[in-house]
Amino acid sequence: MPSTSAGRPRSKSTRGAKAKKGDHIPRPPNAFILFRSSFIRSQQIPDKVEGNHSNLSKIAGAYWNSLPGEEKREWEAKAAAASERHRQVYPDWRFRPNQYHGQPKARESAAGGSSRRRSTISTAPEAGPSSAVVEEKNSDAVPARSAKGKGKEKESARFAEEDNERWVKIANLLREGKKGPQLTLAVEEWEDTNKRNAASFEMKSPTMDDRTPQSSDASSKASSPDRQSAASNSAAEGSPDLSYAPTPSQSPSNATSADSIPPPSGSLAHHANPSPRGISSVPLTQMFTRSRQHSTSPLDHSHSIADLCPSIHSNLQLAPISTNGPIRHRYGKESVRHSPMAYGFPQQSEWRPEEAVSSYDSPAPPTREPSYWQWNPPPSELSEASPSEKPCAETLPREMGYDTDGTGMAFDSYGKDFDSSGLPSNGSEVTSWVTSSNRHGLMALLDDPLDDPPSHLPGTYTLGDTIDPSPHPTDQRGISSNYYYQPLSPVAPTSNNMSTTSTSFSTLAGWAGDYPFHRDSNLRSQPADTGRLDYDSGSKFSNPGGWYPQEWSAPTSEDHGMGMVLSPGDWDRVDEFDPQGSQ
DNA sequence: TTGAATGAAAT
């Protein structure tokens, strides 16, 4: 960070006042902000109905949540354009939030209630005089909004709930085309009905105009029942468009703790969709992920490609399912986080909202925040592309978002010859290309010969059987010498039960599942000295690398839940694999 | 209010 501010004529002077408005570069607006601005500008809501901006925001929010994806995407496009403009005007701008205006909230340890991690040192004595100096500076920027007393929270929560119905109702009316005086009328009418219904539940009717903050204290205690009445009321009115969906941001902490234990697999039966078969049933991100955190919460990863784009056969890029809001793609820009997302090809891709994806893993994950899949058109469509848009084959890794920084990973070769024409013809069918979260690089998904044996592989296999000879002895094809396609291991899954094999996968050289065979010798390659590959006896040993007989086992394998067995050593070898060297 | 970006906690 070289000091950019060197020659500023005007010094900071007093820290007071406006802190130099001229210097502040506002953030680019996001889709919602743009929408909201337009929404409010359009003046469809008379002051009489609602003049308070905070409440207008809520109405806008309700309206926004009801927008069909298509319309939302229009706003998203505008937001993207705005961001781009912003970027051009202020190339060096970076969002730098004030870390904390107030006291950072302690995070709850996740260990199911008994967080005995209380850490003897109850750090942060609530007003360390020494730290006060620092805090003070920030604190004068604190808006008054954090003033909510703990005690009042319950009450205001209940009021919020009531109000929510009002916002939603108004949004609904707007959607029905009501505006201006018409809207006013409709709202009043609705409020009347509401009032009457509430009154029928209890003698004491709540004061109607409690919405203004000052009076909120007054009548709080009594009216618990009218929550129900109001709820059923709105249900009866049936405004299907806008049934209030709780904002995702409200639940995550609760939801995660409540759902930390995955439901028994039997619950699948409840689901409306028939359980998909074959590759379409594979939750890819789960399949590939190594994350311990994720493997214990499979619900977050149980989406299938085919659910989204049933007809796609190649060039389908799998973007990660973000557990924390929409994913962010990285286009080679700095300061964009790449985790926990996967990388895909940026060019000509299209973001498809997750709403198109149906989870087959039921019960449905509670409230998932929206995420997107990235979809790239199949080669046929690519060929029609305008010259300015590069086909995948010419995309450099860096442009693809792959990281080549200092890790020694030779991603540079990955993008080069990628071409969906070089598919294996060994009986496996490449169903799609994917990227996965956690793994850089491309992977080709293959139909599993164990699940649906091709003609040259007759017979049935029991779990745990070693298949001998290997179904695909020496099929070693590559688009270039760096690439190999292999069906998964010749070892049938050792999973202790149920999950029949569904799908296997193959990857580019060095990736999980890929133990390339020698062209002629029927030997299997093994990278030198990983010390991790379980070979034959199952014991780990350091090896010199080179070629080995193909029989091997993976006793310490882990079942990835799909009947796919990988030994721990199957991962990460991309760092070590060197096709040239092992010759 | 939603969404994007962030720093830091949690794993």
Next chain:
DNA sequence: ATTTCATTCAA
């Protein structure tokens, strides 16, 4: 090392 959480800030 990677994922999640809590927070800020755009109008």
